[in-house]
Every structure is written in structure tokens, then in C-alpha cells.
Amino acid sequence: MEMKRRSGSTGRAVASATRRQLPVRTLQSQVVDGIGIGIIGGEFPPGATLPSDAALQERFEVSRTVLxxxxxxxxxxxLITSRARxxxxxxxxxxxxxxxxDVLSWHFETGPDIAFLxxxxxxxxxxxxxxVALAAERRSDAQLAVMRACVDGMAVAANTADFARSDLEFHRTVAEASGNPFxxxxxxxVDLVLATAFTISSPVDDSEARDVTVNHHRRVAESIGARDAEAxxxxxxxxxxxxxxxxxxxMTAE
Amino acid sequence: MEMKRRSGSTGRAVASATRRQLPVRTLQSQVVDGIGIGIIGGEFPPGATLPSDAALQERFEVSRTVLxxxxxxxxxxxLITSRARxxxxxxxxxxxxxxxxDVLSWHFETGPDIAFLxxxxxxxxxxxxxxVALAAERRSDAQLAVMRACVDGMAVAANTADFARSDLEFHRTVAEASGNPFxxxxxxxVDLVLATAFTISSPVDDSEARDVTVNHHRRVAESIGARDAEAxxxxxxxxxxxxxxxxxxxMTAE
DNA sequence: AATGTAGTATTGTATTACTATTCTGCCTGT
DNA sequence: ACAGGCAGAATAGTAATACAATACTACATT
Structure with a gap:
């Protein structure tokens, strides 16, 4: 019995504006996504037993190895646990x-509810x-410069994707400056939250809201610059x- | 490259016979642990290329499927990423x-440094x-009662294991009372890993230190009882x- | 020298076969 | 008739082999 070759039509929506894209979607990742979304989305709720290997093999049209x-x-x-028989x-x-x-992006794709957010x-x-309090104490001047650059990047971003990229980079830099790898x-x-928030209404379109958001971030950066942890x-x-x-x-608006 | 059939399967049979005493340990989990510890412990530092499938297969004496x-x-x-060639x-x-x-426990198995702690x-x-601040606002009377019971359990625990169990249960109850499942x-x-890693260093032996620890926990419980988030x-x-x-x-003592 | 192209090493996927585990139910002995 | 064990079946775990896809290397062609 021969597996039919499928063409590379993945048709998967972009989970996040900033999520790095792998050059090739492997078969395995498609199956992982398929079952993962099924679990997060409620098709296979906690406690439920997944279909057997054979059934899943047929459903996704892959070999048992890949499955x-x-x-x-x-x-x-x-997410799951397997035992023979x-x-x-x-x-x-x-x-x-x-x-x-991945788990976070699956939440995004199945539509996070408000309690989750x-x-x-x-x-x-x-x-x-x-x-951010630790970062205020431990940050280097170079890290502070990066934070400021990110805020400036948010201020001049031409589109939502650029804005989100700068936003995420800002938070990542703060986390790094904290010196705590966790x-x-x-x-x-953070990426998921930003992607959810910016899916439809982006502060890029509304220049007033954009200024507010940018200024809030700038206040964080300058508090870190002043080494004022409480601020x-x-x-x-x-x-x-x-x-x-x-x-x-x-979410509630719709 | 090719596994020797006779001696290979014989060795496997013997190995599985000794493994059968610990039924939950599968071959895969042993390999995962082995390589995982190697990565966390520095044998395979970030950026390094792992040995090829064939080499790892030989090292762990497993089939390519398991590897x-x-x-x-x-x-x-x-922890890793693989690409053909x-x-x-x-x-x-x-x-x-x-x-x-797993990653957390590997850190402890390879000897956590003080920065990690x-x-x-x-x-x-x-x-x-x-x-705990959310718990102070949202806790039920039943949850408060459980917390108090845990503190009492810590006070009268006869051994290290009982003390750790009550301690863990206390923190778990607080987290549940916060109303936030995540x-x-x-x-x-985090608490579980810490507790299992340091069951030795419990203050059960030292009655004075034990009283101090118990009282600190009791103060947490009573602050929650008074719905005083800041306290x-x-x-x-x-x-x-x-x-x-x-x-x-x-750590520094030894 | 730049570019193409065959060779090659490594991971990705498919297939088959067998083993281990444990559930189900029959079957045997009392 | 019932308890206990034994055989069968179903399902995940493991093994082995073959081939495909990928990307590096090196040589050949222009």
C-alpha cells in the first residue's frame, strides 16, 4: 500500500506577526499542528482518548513513523500520554x-477567550x-539604548507588523536586561498577546492611540534608564x- | 551502521529484563534524558552539532526509530533543531x-549553580x-481552612517527606485560590521541582528553624484570611x- | 573565474515485522 | 456456579531496511 504524495499546500494562517517562519513545513509539523489544534480547540478535551495510531495515520495520510x-x-x-494497549x-x-x-499559537488559532487573556x-x-524592576538595577547602557531604539521603532513603524516587532523586541530586551534567563x-x-491585540485593531491606524502606547513604553524605558525600579x-x-x-x-466589541 | 542481530537483540533482551523492574521507564525516555542532560550539563553546548543519528544510535544502543x-x-x-544534511x-x-x-529537573541533575537558584x-x-495577592481577594473559606491545615501539618510533621508534602500543598492551595489556572x-x-531537589534541606531536624518557617507560612495564611493583599x-x-x-x-556549605 | 552539475553525507519519510503490555473473555478446576 | 488463571486480541513500543529530500563538496564546463 503506497502513500500518495501530497503537494505542499499547507494553507496555515500566520499565527503571529513575529513568529519566525521555517523554510519548509515538514509532514510532522503539519500533523503536530493538526492534533495540537484539535486538543487546544476542544475536539479532543482533557481525559479523552485520541484515535488509535492506525486511525490517525489514515486521517492525516502519513506513515506511522511521522505520526x-x-x-x-x-x-x-x-499535552498527551501514551501507553500500550x-x-x-x-x-x-x-x-x-x-x-x-506552539501551544500558545494553537490557543491563538482556536480563538482565546477573555478569561484566558x-x-x-x-x-x-x-x-x-x-x-522590569530587576532590569532597572542590572541593565547595561547598551541594553537601555536598544530599548530606546525599540520605542522609536514603534513610533515610526509603517505597518502593524513592524510595530509589533519593535514592541516584542522591547519586551525581550527588558527580559534580557533582568539577567534572569526564565x-x-x-x-x-507576550507575542501571543500582541498578535491577538493587533489582529484587527492596531494602534498604527489610530495616531492618537499610537502616541499613548508609545509614550507608555517610553516611560518604562526612561524609568529603567533612571534606575527607578518602582517607577x-x-x-x-x-x-x-x-x-x-x-x-x-x-473581543467584546464583536 | 547495521546493528548486529544476534548479540544486539540478546543485549537488548538482557537490558529490557533489568528495565522491567521499573516498568514506566521506556527506551525513549532514557535516550531523551541522556541527551537532555548532555545538553543542559554542557557536553553539547548551544550552537554545537550533536553526533549524527548513526553515532547516537550506537552510543545509546537503540534503533533509529527510538533515537x-x-x-x-x-x-x-x-532544545535542538534538525535539518537534512x-x-x-x-x-x-x-x-x-x-x-x-524535564528541562528543570535536568538542571538539578547536572548540579544547579547558585545563579540558577x-x-x-x-x-x-x-x-x-x-x-497570593489575588488569593487574598478571591479565596474561599474552604481554601483558607486548607491552608491553615497545611500549616498545622508542617508544624507536626514527623519527617522530611511529610513536611515537604504539607509545604507543597500549602503553596498549591494558594495558587488555586488565586483563581488563575496557569x-x-x-x-x-516550580515548587515541586524545588521541593524534590531539596527534600534534604528541610528544617524538620532543627526545631528552632522549623518554628520560624512554620510561623512565616502562618503569617501568609492569616494575611489571606484577613484579605490583606499587601501583607x-x-x-x-x-x-x-x-x-x-x-x-x-x-550548596555553599558542601 | 563563474557557474553548473554530479557525487555524497545526513536527516526525513515509508514500510514491514516483531515485541511488550494489558484488556477481554473463555475455560478449567474445585 | 464460581474463582482463578490462561489464551487471544488490540494497541503502543521497538527494530530494521529502503528510499527520498536536502544541502554541502568538489569537480567539470563554459
Whole structure:
């Protein structure tokens, strides 16, 4: 029995403006995405047993090799667990690797609800406020210069993608300046929030809103520049809440 | 390249016979652990190219199927990336899924340095202070009762394991009371790894230190009981810093 | 020298076969 | 009739082989 060759039509939407694109979509990544979205999106809820290897093989039209490597990847992200004769079952949500870029992008593609976004905002408040306070103490002059450049980049961005890129780069630089490697792990989370917030309404279009956003970021940068940890905390809180409001407001508006 | 049939399968049979005593350990997980520890521990630093499939196959004495599923798992944790003809290269540290349970535990198995422990403590400060503040607002009476019971459990614990269990349960309950499911997931993970890594350094032996620790926890619980978010923050900070000091002191002492 | 092209080494995918695990149900002995 | 064990079946785990796709190397052609 021969597997039919499929053409490279992936047709997958861009998950995020800043997500790096691999030159080639491998078969495995397509299957990983397919099942991952099925899990996050509720087709396979926690506790459910996935179809057997044979069934999934038929569904995605791939060999068992590809299918099993895909399942192994999902297993590594703590989405599923497999046992012989038992089957492959979806783990409870609490086990999932929340910070994983793929898991986050699948949330995005299946449409995050407002409670999800609020939870993310709370985590950002916790981590990024600590991160920015540490950055205020530990940052180098070069890092401060990068932050300022990012703010300027936001101010002059010609389109939403450029704006989001500068925005994300700003947060990444702050995380790096904190000197704590774990802080950088939440950039994927920030990425998702930005992508959600900017999907339709981008502050690039509205010059007034854009000025507000840019100024909030600039206040963070200058607080870090002044090595004022408390001011940096306060300014970062405003930035995060504003991002949440934009994403949430967009959802309730429709 | 080719595996010797006779001796190969014989060796495998013997190996699996000894493995059968620990039924949950699959071949793949051993390879994942082996390479994962090699990466975290510095044998394969970021940017380095891993040995080829064939070489790794020989090193771990497994089939290519098992090896490749193991590599797929590491790839899913963003530790490595593979491309045809290029090889499998270790990604920069910033890409790693540091919050992954396996990656965290590999850090401890390869001997965490004090900077790593400090980073974890900073993460706990960020997350658990926010968590406990939310818990002070949102907690139910039942949850408060559980917290108090945990503190009592710490006070009367007969051994290290019981003490650690009550300690862990306390922090988990606080995280749940925050109403943020992801907060519970992340803090639970970090706390669990820390607890299992340092079960030795519990203050059970030293009754004076034990009283101090228990009282600090009790202050957290009572601040939550009084719905005083700021007091809860302050008390939790003390708890976390004390835990860090004990772990760090233990490292430098030996 | 620039460019193309064949060779080659490495990962990606497919296929088949077998092993290990454990659930289901029959079957045997009392 | 019932308990216990034994055989079969279903499913994931592992092995082995073959070929495809990719991209580096080196040589050949212009």
C-alpha cells in the first residue's frame, strides 16, 4: 500500500506577526499542528482518548513513523500520554506547557477567550513587573539604548507588523536586561498577546492611540534608564493592562 | 551502521529484563534524558552539532526509530533543531523551554549553580506574590481552612517527606485560590521541582528553624484570611527568600 | 573565474515485522 | 456456579531496511 504524495499546500494562517517562519513545513509539523489544534480547540478535551495510531495515520495520510514522531512531540509538550494497549489520552490542562510557543499559537488559532487573556495578563503582571524592576538595577547602557531604539521603532513603524516587532523586541530586551534567563521564556506569551491585540485593531491606524502606547513604553524605558525600579513597575503595569484592554475590548466589541 | 542481530537483540533482551523492574521507564525516555542532560550539563553546548543519528544510535544502543522519537521530543522542548544534511544543532539557551518539567529537573541533575537558584527564587517572587495577592481577594473559606491545615501539618510533621508534602500543598492551595489556572500550573511546577531537589534541606531536624518557617507560612495564611493583599505579599516574600537562603546555604556549605 | 552539475553525507519519510503490555473473555478446576 | 488463571486480541513500543529530500563538496564546463 503506497502513500500518495501530497503537494505542499499547507494553507496555515500566520499565527503571529513575529513568529519566525521555517523554510519548509515538514509532514510532522503539519500533523503536530493538526492534533495540537484539535486538543487546544476542544475536539479532543482533557481525559479523552485520541484515535488509535492506525486511525490517525489514515486521517492525516502519513506513515506511522511521522505520526508517532508527531505524537512524541505533543507528549514532550505534556499535552498527551501514551501507553500500550491503553491508548493515547489527553492530559489535564494543568499539565500543559503553557509557555510553549506552539501551544500558545494553537490557543491563538482556536480563538482565546477573555478569561484566558485575563489569566495571561495576570501572569505578565507578576513576571514582567519583577523583570522590569530587576532590569532597572542590572541593565547595561547598551541594553537601555536598544530599548530606546525599540520605542522609536514603534513610533515610526509603517505597518502593524513592524510595530509589533519593535514592541516584542522591547519586551525581550527588558527580559534580557533582568539577567534572569526564565524571564525571557515569556516572550512567546507576550507575542501571543500582541498578535491577538493587533489582529484587527492596531494602534498604527489610530495616531492618537499610537502616541499613548508609545509614550507608555517610553516611560518604562526612561524609568529603567533612571534606575527607578518602582517607577518602572508602575509604568510596565500600565503597558500590560493597556494591551489586555485592547485585546479584550476587541473581543467584546464583536 | 547495521546493528548486529544476534548479540544486539540478546543485549537488548538482557537490558529490557533489568528495565522491567521499573516498568514506566521506556527506551525513549532514557535516550531523551541522556541527551537532555548532555545538553543542559554542557557536553553539547548551544550552537554545537550533536553526533549524527548513526553515532547516537550506537552510543545509546537503540534503533533509529527510538533515537529519532527522542530527538523529536527534545526538538519539541526547543532544545535542538534538525535539518537534512545539516545535522542536529543545539539551540541557544534563550530558546529553551525552561519551564518544562524535564528541562528543570535536568538542571538539578547536572548540579544547579547558585545563579540558577536565585533566578528561580526571583520567578517565585514574581509569580507567587501576585498569586497570593489575588488569593487574598478571591479565596474561599474552604481554601483558607486548607491552608491553615497545611500549616498545622508542617508544624507536626514527623519527617522530611511529610513536611515537604504539607509545604507543597500549602503553596498549591494558594495558587488555586488565586483563581488563575496557569498560575497554579507554573507555581506548582516550580515548587515541586524545588521541593524534590531539596527534600534534604528541610528544617524538620532543627526545631528552632522549623518554628520560624512554620510561623512565616502562618503569617501568609492569616494575611489571606484577613484579605490583606499587601501583607500577604510581604509575608510570602519572606517565605520564598528564606527557602532560597536555605538552599543556597546548603550548596555553599558542601 | 563563474557557474553548473554530479557525487555524497545526513536527516526525513515509508514500510514491514516483531515485541511488550494489558484488556477481554473463555475455560478449567474445585 | 464460581474463582482463578490462561489464551487471544488490540494497541503502543521497538527494530530494521529502503528510499527520498536536502544541502554541502568538489569537480567539470563554459
Amino acid at each position: 508517532r514522531e508527531a505524537l512524541k512531540a505533543l507528549s514532550a509538550k505534556n 491503553i491508548g493515547t489520552v489527553v492530559l489535564p490542562r494543568r499539565e500543559w506547557s503553557l509557555f510553549d510557543p 485575563r489569566s495571561l495578563a495576570e501572569i505578565r503582571i507578576g513576571l514582567e513587573l519583577e523583570s 524571564m525571557a521564556s515569556i516572550t512567546g506569551l 518602572a513597575r508602575a509604568a510596565m503595569r500600565v503597558v500590560i493592562m493597556e494591551g489586555f484592554d485592547r485585546a479584550a475590548g476587541r | 529519532r522519537e527522542a530527538l523529536k521530543a527534545l526538538s519539541a522542548k526547543n 545539516i545535522g542536529t544543532v543545539v539551540l541557544p539557551r534563550r530558546e529553551w523551554s525552561l519551564f518544562d518539567p 536565585r533566578s528561580l527564587a526571583e520567578i517565585r517572587i514574581g509569580l507567587e506574590l501576585e498569586s 498560575m497554579a500550573s507554573i507555581t506548582g511546577l 500577604a505579599r510581604a509575608a510570602m516574600r519572606v517565605v520564598i527568600m528564606e527557602g532560597f537562603d536555605r538552599a543556597a546555604g546548603r
